[in-house]
Amino acid sequence: MKTPNNSKTKAQVWVVENGEKCLRQDQLTTEEPLEIRLTSPSRTVAITMRTPGADFELAAGFLFSEGVIRNKEDIQKMSYCTDESVDGEQRYNIINVQLQMGINPNLQPLERHFYTNSACGVCGKASIEALRLQGYAKITSNLTVKPEIIYSLSEKLRSHQGIFTATGGLHAAAVFDAQGKMLHLQEDVGRHNALDKLIGRALLSNELPFSNHIVMVSGRSSFEILQKSVVAGVPIVCSVSAPSSLAVFVAQEFGITLIGFLRGERFNIYTGWERLSISE
Template structure:
């Protein structure tokens, strides 16, 4: 078998669509290889800035940088702020815009810094302008909101932090047929246009109890996909989502259950496994939780009585 060309790492072309781009690769099958075009999901940094305070005394603060797939950036920013408890009503946000530069950078320095960002650096900084009467807890911002499963803080502290900011919940009355539930992963996959192109991106879908797809978002980060999805619903003034099911294309972590809770979602299902702390959130806040939803089987971690059409052996 001939060795691939030594100078062939990848040949990138500026994409017409920022969410994906083409690369030239060498595809190996057995003892032969050939040059083909492949499509990759784009991964770029997004800085989220927050502008708040009274008119004439506004402050602007950079609160997060996340690696995301470009597209639905405003939904992502709104969803992030809503699920982190910074905003509670869509009217808290006056506008969301792309910012010209990062905080504290001179114009020349900003241009030099951003010139290294792929494709469209002017679209990698989003500024959320809050209404003048919205009070922002700078202490929460400095702590980077609550703990996550990767920070080393105990689960008890994470749950206590979540209890202080979660919205009031009503009794969970959501129900769904087991047969309807098992059909949802295929419907989500069919709606994932970027996954169909790249095979390497997370999806989050919102469904009603009849199995109707209400919305879908994709991103290289599973948390970003959920923020985009919930942010779009938040900006459309459709939260809390008590009559909706959130379906995740991967696993369910504490962070994703936290986001579902903040969006008022009644049920979370995932095709992968939930973490122990995700299950605890589901139990503590009465969120129906299903894992390993594949083909005609799934595991119920909380809320079995809400899933109809199945019986115990």
Template sequence: MAIPVQAVEIVRIGPNAPETKPDLVVSEEPLEIRLGHGPVDNRQQFSLSVTMRTPGNDEALCLGFLYTEGIINAMDEVISVKYCEDLGRNEGTENLMRVELKPFVEIDNEQFKRNFYTTSSCGVCGKASIDAIKVSCEALSSTPIQMGKEVLFSLPDRLRASQNVFKHTGGLHAAGLFDVHGELIVHHEDVGRHNALDKLIGSGLIKGSLPFSNSILVLSGRISFELVQKALRAGIQIIAAVGAPSSLAVNLAEEFGMTLVGFLKTDRFNIYTGKERVMV
């Protein structure tokens, strides 16, 4: 079983003498995602991506990534998702995962001729342009949800309280899905903010609970363009984050009518787009 933390020995420096102590750091390992596709008599495979992630929930991570990249649209397009062995390499089998797609799913090999490397801090590094990363996002639900400011004020603490690994390491991002009353539905942690969201969306895909049109997404960090795009794919109407949004994130949210809340604290926040969904 994957271990999300690693034991280390540190030297703690303070006002007194240096002190050697045991500590925990978050695990970070590469995950290679391979795609199997094509007709039954002519199956093909290629390496789609390598992402630096915290081990655990890798099936959800792979499916969420494929869904938010627009490669798949439903679970009925997937045959299997499982770890695979690759003789001749040193990586453990838990760092190689193959997703088999059903024969009717069409894949344009030219589109994925260049493998892209996804770092834990930037999910779109290596992609040539905004046009290359913009996937098809449907319009949000015509029935808008609303959330009171007091509920929003409570969400950072509620998300933090759910972060079990963060409590021990302090080195993880989190993505949490809440209902309009502030009750936590599901959350995921990862060293990469985009991975945490892919795991959350992938778990919804597995459970058949997409779209998340009646829920609010809470992020432990900043709001990037890619995170807005992923949330749009999942039908999310409101994103609230403890950090700031980027200009591209604001522009994309405005284009699709999404609500963006940034700098969310226990007593204040900023509304960047979609203020009609926040009751103040």
């Protein structure tokens, strides 16, 4: 039986170079479905394509960022599937989450997640209103940082991406303190899964909210990245590439400083420029 942390898969590839070919062994990022089930009420709340590893953190982070739980104490137990009717290997692709007695979450907003992949789910401004209705307030952190700290983040993120170095095929999310020190990093084939793993780890170790921290993701900033950042209380979100229009809208509405195209000593500020200590 495989282990639940099989993040890399070996493969044979033909390499063509200078008109000649040779057979080599390569490593691919593993991509498999993870089904997140609640035991009471008994229901599948999400199926996401992810890289195996930190599955409990992913489940906890997803449930927290979607408002199903408010703290780690809401979770009574998490376990891989023990149903003997399910194939042995596939049991590691199912997480059962037992909530504490008396918790009756509103699961209707989760319908957009029932089938999702390594890209971002379909959502719109109605989802922003849902964040307001769940009681998430505008982020009022007094955190300010110098541009030099922001400049340093992309190289730190890249240098700590161990699985990316081996496979070249997955995303990362990392949290930094106000001085630019990396505290934690998570990798996954989906950028929003990487962030859920990051948030889930912090939730289970009582490190939330990220009120005085910076979060950086590889790739672009989507609605889901910003939505999860709102729930985790992140004042500054950075990404290697561009944000989407809806991501900018969420950042404006909830007081997040949103930085994109962070590469070397250059970046764009889309919202919340006042958290950057920049000379006139």
